Amino acid sequence: MDVAAALALARRRGVDRLDAQVLLAHHLAQPRTWLIAHDDAPLPAEVQQRFTADLESRAAGAPLAYLLGEREFHGLRLAVTPAVLVPRPETEVLVDWALALLGAQPGEQTGEQTDGQPGAPRVIDLGTGSGAIAVSVARRCPAARVSATDIDAGALAVARANAQALGCAIELHQGSWWSAVAGQRFELALSNPPYIAGDDPHLAALRYEPRHALTPGGDGLDALRMIVAGAPAHLEAGGWLLVEHGFDQGAAVRALLVDAGFETVQTRRDLAGHERCSGGRWGAGPAAESHVTGSRGTAGGDAKHAT
Ligand SMILES: C[S@@+](CC[C@H](N)C(=O)[O-])C[C@H]1O[C@@H](n2cnc3c(N)ncnc32)[C@H](O)[C@@H]1O
Secondary structure (H helix, E strand, C coil): CEHHHHHHHHHHCCCCHHHHHHHHHHHHCCCHHHHHHCCCCECCHHHHHHHHHHHHHHHCCCCHHHHHCEEEECCEEEECCCCCCCCCCCHHHHHHHHHHHHCCCCCCCCCCCCCCCCCCCEEEEECCCCCHHHHHHHHHCCCCEEEEEECCHHHHHHHHHHHHHCCCCEEEEECCHHHHHCCCCEEEEEECCCCCCCCCHHHHHHCCCCHHHHCCCCCCCHHHHHHHHHHHHCEEEEEEEEEECCCCCHHHHHHHHHHHCCEEEEEEECCCCCEEEEEEECCCCCCCCCEECCCCCCHHHCCCEEC
């Protein structure tokens, strides 16, 4: 079998041409453009075998990211396994908002962290999965001290590997939502929790991803309710909570935040124009400003705010 025959096989199996090219290039350890100039190149037997197996999986609905073992998120290449949700582009809205609150420069990227300094803002990512949010924030805002949690040990292992591979020191904790960081407070709390309703028919198409990463059951809002309800005990005064939610859950999440006593409650839209992330500031007071900074090391432990 040569390159052209492999791509023709993919077409007959109903696999998208771009997906097939990406998979074949991956198995050949070549860039995708190489395939165009080498369509008569013979495939080694083991490449044929792995490519054919992947075509079957892809045709059955397995995410391309699981077959490749990686996904790009916020400009970073993250390892993914079936233990974690495949990071979605919508979640980059949450990361961009977090970075704006932290005063990080767009595009800034370094593996060198300076966390642990007095005044380093403490950031928590609840339900970190692959570590997509935590690692992106740690990379773009090296001054932050980033923690991340998940209920699932398999997900934490993936997050740990990604943090190590990308040179980020992230504190990882296993446990359900805030119970994983009992007694700790943060300047910024972030979460992309499971939010699909338990009876949503779209869940069938997402069957390869862990169900507990997709839905908390019921109306889909239970995890968001727990995260919002627990946030006041874990945020410094003036700290922010930002959460991702379903396109039709914006009003419900804003109501949760307002009812819990959050101020400056607002929502950001994703690139498709859907309401995607909502957040609010905890106990901001009249003089609060727009960036979060750490409070550790300040007299009396009161929160500082700087623009
Ligand atoms: C929608 S995924 C988000 C993963 C990752 N943050 C991202 O944006 O790609 C939700 C994550 O929450 C985790 N999770 C589910 N229930 C949880 C709970 N009770 N406490 C902590 N994490 C939980 C899942 O294991 C999963 O990794």
